[in-house]
Amino acid sequence: xxxxxxxxxxxxxxxxxxxxxxxxxxxxxxxxxxxxxxxxxxxxxxxxxxxxxxxxxxxxxxxxxxxxxxxxxxxxxxxxxxxxxxxxxxxxxxxxxxxxxxxxxxxxxxxxxxxxxxxxxxxxxxxxxxxxxxxxxxxxxxxxxxxxxxxxxxxxxxxxxxxxxxxxxxxxxxxxxxxxxxxxxxxxxxxxxxxxxxxxxxxxxxxxxxxxxxxxxxxxxxxxxxxxxxxxxxxxxxxxxxxxxxxxxxxxxxxxxxxxxxxxxxxxxxxxxxxxxxxxxxxxxxxxx
Amino acid sequence: xxxxxxxxxxxxxxxxxxxxxxxxxxxxxxxxxxxxxxxxxxxxxxxxxxxxxxxxxxxxxxxxxxxxxxxxxxxxxxxxxxxxxxxxxxxxxxxxxxxxxxxxxxxxxxxxxxxxxxxxxxxxxxxxxxxxxxxxxxxxxxxxxxxxxxxxxxxxxxx
Numbered sequence: 001x002x003x004x005x006x007x008x009x010x011x012x013x014x015x016x017x018x019x020x021x022x023x024x025x026x027x028x029x030x031x032x033x034x035x036x037x038x039x040x041x042x043x044x045x046x047x048x049x050x051x052x053x054x055x056x057x058x059x060x061x062x063x064x065x066x067x068x069x070x071x072x073x074x075x076x077x078x079x080x081x082x083x084x085x086x087x088x089x090x091x092x093x094x095x096x097x098x099x100x101x102x103x104x105x106x107x108x109x110x111x112x113x114x115x116x117x118x119x120x121x122x123x124x125x126x127x128x129x130x131x132x133x134x135x136x137x138x139x140x141x142x143x144x145x146x147x148x149x150x151x152x153x154x155x156x157x158x159x160x161x162x163x164x165x166x167x168x169x170x171x172x173x174x175x176x177x178x179x180x181x182x183x184x185x186x187x188x189x190x191x192x193x194x195x196x197x198x199x200x201x202x203x204x205x206x207x208x209x210x211x212x213x214x215x216x217x218x219x220x221x222x223x224x225x226x227x228x229x230x231x232x233x234x235x236x237x238x239x240x241x242x243x244x245x246x247x248x249x250x251x252x253x254x255x256x257x258x259x260x261x262x263x264x265x266x267x268x269x270x271x272x273x274x275x276x277x278x279x280x281x282x283x284x285x286x287x288x289x
Numbered sequence: 290x291x292x293x294x295x296x297x298x299x300x301x302x303x304x305x306x307x308x309x310x311x312x313x314x315x316x317x318x319x320x321x322x323x324x325x326x327x328x329x330x331x332x333x334x335x336x337x338x339x340x341x342x343x344x345x346x347x348x349x350x351x352x353x354x355x356x357x358x359x360x361x362x363x364x365x366x367x368x369x370x371x372x373x374x375x376x377x378x379x380x381x382x383x384x385x386x387x388x389x390x391x392x393x394x395x396x397x398x399x400x401x402x403x404x405x406x407x408x409x410x411x412x413x414x415x416x417x418x419x420x421x422x423x424x425x426x427x428x429x430x431x432x433x434x435x436x437x438x439x440x441x442x443x444x445x446x447x448x
Contacts, residue, residue, distance in 0.1 A: 001329055002308060002313075003308040003310075004308065005306065005308055006307055006308060007307070008290060008307030008351070008353050010353075031351075031354075034349060034350060034351070034354065035349055038310075038331075038349050038350070038351065039330065039331050039349060041308075042310075042329065042330075042348075043330075051307065053354065079343075102419070103334070103419025104344060104397065104400065104401070104417075105334060105337055105344050105346045105397065105419045106331070106349075108343045108400075109343075109346075109349070109350065190332045190333075190421065191330075191331075191332055192418065192419075
């Protein structure tokens with residue numbers, strides 16, 4: 001299918017991009033890697049009259065460390081993230097999540113900024129950034145602000161972004177010691193989207209109790225969510241399989257799912273509890289290593 | 290909008306609508322019909338080409354995004370009539386039946402071997418997740434890529 005006609009603009013700086021967006025706030029869409037936007041435009045589910053291509057703004061691409069915080073530019077591709085030695089060592093949950101996205105071709109082109117701004121309910125990045133409570137930088141023509149991931153994903157395909165804002169950076173904390181993580185998903189075999197995707201990160205105390213725990217789920221509800229009941233049940237407990245299983249059974253508390261052509265709601269919720277247990281077990285094993 | 294691309298070593302200048310997909314640009318503006326359209330939903334990978342050395346699904350890019358880019362399609366893989374090792378592998382190991390997925394499958398395999406000269410069968414299957422085949426059941430495709438990998442290692446003296 002062919003997208004509706006639109007005006008294509010390619011600004012050569014972030015400042016120019018925000019100016020262009022400010023003059024077209026209601027009917028412009030930002031194009032980064034295009035691997036969320038263009039499929040929607042091909043189905044005519046998105047019909048912007050203006051497309052502002054920021055994909056070549058090199059200043060928005062790259063991964064660096066700043067005082068114990070890892071900063072990812074919005075134009076960083078999933079492949080950049082999965083293959084980044086810095087991410088693999090300092091925040092492996094992000095690298096592992098990136099590696100699970102779609103397929104090689106999608107990872108070569110798609111970007112973290114685009115994925116998060118689009119907030120597909122089955123996208124993988126929202127689970128990881130939620131688990132880490134990433135700080136997300138949004139820029140418009142008047143300035144910039146930062147929103148925490150836990151305040152960012154609001155509703156189906158709806159984030160805290162205003163229509164005149166561009167997502168520029170994502171900041172996550174580098175792992176403390178004795179921290180392990182895992183991103184596990186059940187992928188729909190053709191599209192690669194998550195029927196359920198669970199990001200888990202655990203920091204253990206020296207006595208093997210769970211000091212910090214974060215579990216975030218995607219693919220199930222209309223946005224990714226933190227499995228707070230699981231976290232509350234496991235925090236402060238000894239990191240045993242029994243404790244993990246009990247906590248994992250609470251992963252879907254408060255979550256709602258719907259039947260679709262890929263899976264029933266009941267199956268998704270069941271898978272989520274199973275995969276939460278597996279992700280937590282793996283995170284704990286890695287924390288102990 | 291006027292765009293300039295280098296495709297299989299040849300420079301092209303074209304005036305395209307912004308909404309023209311890269312796959313339509315290659316097939317219709319440049320008449321390079323080796324790149325196929327299989328699914329319309331970015332799943333099947335039949336449209337896979339190399340853009341600035343990196344494999345992408347040309348159905349999920351606008352032609353205007355490829356302005357200034359260096360593109361290799363299946364037509365550009367063989368040099369002076371000599372098949373690329375990936376193409377030779379698909380021939381020798383019967384890695385195709387109807388051939389519809391094959392151009393994309395070969396480009397995706399080429400990308401894998403650029404990044405990993407000694408893939409395991411699992412590595413190959415994982416790397417080709419973005420390419421669907423309805424005919425072969427994939428085993429001969431895996432064999433074809435292993436053939437190409439061996440041939441490339443031999444040529445590099447690293448076998």
